[in-house]
Amino acid sequence: MKIEVKKNILARNDTAAAENRERLSQEGVCMINLMASPGAGKTSVIMKAIESLSDRYAMAVIEGDIASEIDSLAIEAVNIPALQINTGGSCHLTASMISSALDHLDLDSLDLVIVENVGNLVCPAEFDLGETGRVMIASITEGHDKPHKYPAIFKKVDAILVNKIDLLPYCDFDMSNFHDVVEGLNPDGAIIELSCKDGYGTDEWCNWMEAAISECKTRLSS
Amino acid sequence: MHEYAITESILEIVQSEAGEAGAKRVDEVKVVIGELSSFAGSSIEFYFEELSLGTIAEGARLVFEKREAKATCCACGSGFRPRNAFYSCPTCGSRLFELKQGQELYVDSIEVE
Numbered sequence: 001m002k003i004e005v006k007k008n009i010l011a012r013n014d015t016a017a018a019e020n021r022e023r024l025s026q027e028g029v030c031m032i033n034l035m036a037s038p039g040a041g042k043t044s045v046i047m048k049a050i051e052s053l054s055d056r057y058a059m060a061v062i063e064g065d066i067a068s069e070i071d072s073l074a075i076e077a078v079n080i081p082a083l084q085i086n087t088g089g090s091c092h093l094t095a096s097m098i099s100s101a102l103d104h105l106d107l108d109s110l111d112l113v114i115v116e117n118v119g120n121l122v123c124p125a126e127f128d129l130g131e132t133g134r135v136m137i138a139s140i141t142e143g144h145d146k147p148h149k150y151p152a153i154f155k156k157v158d159a160i161l162v163n164k165i166d167l168l169p170y171c172d173f174d175m176s177n178f179h180d181v182v183e184g185l186n187p188d189g190a191i192i193e194l195s196c197k198d199g200y201g202t203d204e205w206c207n208w209m210e211a212a213i214s215e216c217k218t219r220l221s222s
Numbered sequence: 223m224h225e226y227a228i229t230e231s232i233l234e235i236v237q238s239e240a241g242e243a244g245a246k247r248v249d250e251v252k253v254v255i256g257e258l259s260s261f262a263g264s265s266i267e268f269y270f271e272e273l274s275l276g277t278i279a280e281g282a283r284l285v286f287e288k289r290e291a292k293a294t295c296c297a298c299g300s301g302f303r304p305r306n307a308f309y310s311c312p313t314c315g316s317r318l319f320e321l322k323q324g325q326e327l328y329v330d331s332i333e334v335e
Contacts, residue, residue, distance in 0.1 A: 001335070003240075005330060008327065009327045010231070090227065127224070
């Protein structure tokens with residue numbers, strides 16, 4: 001006997017993501033899903049945002065890793081609430097993992113939640129978490145060809161941070177080719193060149209983040 | 223590797239549908255995958271074999287139907303089949319287009335006894 005099913009396989013995740021988005025929008029909270037390869041500088045970029053924004057905005061961080069608490073301990077050391085999700089082998093966070101994490105946060109007193117996704121350029125792009133904005137990091141040491149190899153993630157984000165720009169003189173990274181390809185894939189995405197090491201461009205990144213926080217608050221009041 | 227989570231969802235859908243129909247066994251599961259979705263049928267097959275052990279779907283055949291990508295150019299309105307993420311309209315060269323088909327991922331039907 002044949003049974004017609006016609007059921008979307010990602011439906012369960014999409015439903016949980018929509019619920020997360022609704023919870024965040026009711027409180028006017030901005031949630032950024034930060035994605036990148038392992039070692040691109042996700043935690044360093046978050047630290048820069050904390051340094052610049054935590055005196056004006058109430059922040060929390062959700063850390064996704066296959067194992068360990070190294071990142072959440074680093075965030076807690078600068079007095080920002082951090083929740084660690086250990087996926088135990090899974091290569092990405094899902095909306096239901098974020099839903100459980102949000103249960104532990106006092107959303108009505110928060111302005112910004114940054115989610116550090118598992119280091120990976122493939123899987124995180126496929127799973128909506130209910131975030132209000134998506135940001136990815138491409139670092140100089142990874143090479144300028146990554147948008148060719150992982151186009152899906154470059155297409156789906158609102159901003160692309162080009163980190164480790166201080167290493168540009170030592171690497172064969174073709175910046176103009178990178179810009180051409182990324183702008184072709186994602187004409188509306190902001191490209192921000194920065195270095196967490198020497199601080200170059202981190203103001204632009206924090207301004208972008210501040211605009212994202214304001215947009216979520218404006219949406220709430222209207 | 224994200225196919226693991228996808229396969230769990232497929233199995234959940236199959237178990238629930240087969241359970242509702244009072245089936246004893248699932249013989250076949252048909253999954254539609256758009257050619258621009260980034261899911262590999264061979265990985266789903268690999269996980270399905272493992273995850274379905276001891277369930278009503280153990281031993282079921284997985285059949286994948288590829289759905290061809292279709293797009294409409296936002297500039298000149300012509301229709302075309304984008305082959306990858308770097309496509310541009312073959313008629314006018316514009317990179318702005320609306321994807322009409324090709325990103326599907328759903329369980330189409332199951333065959334049960």
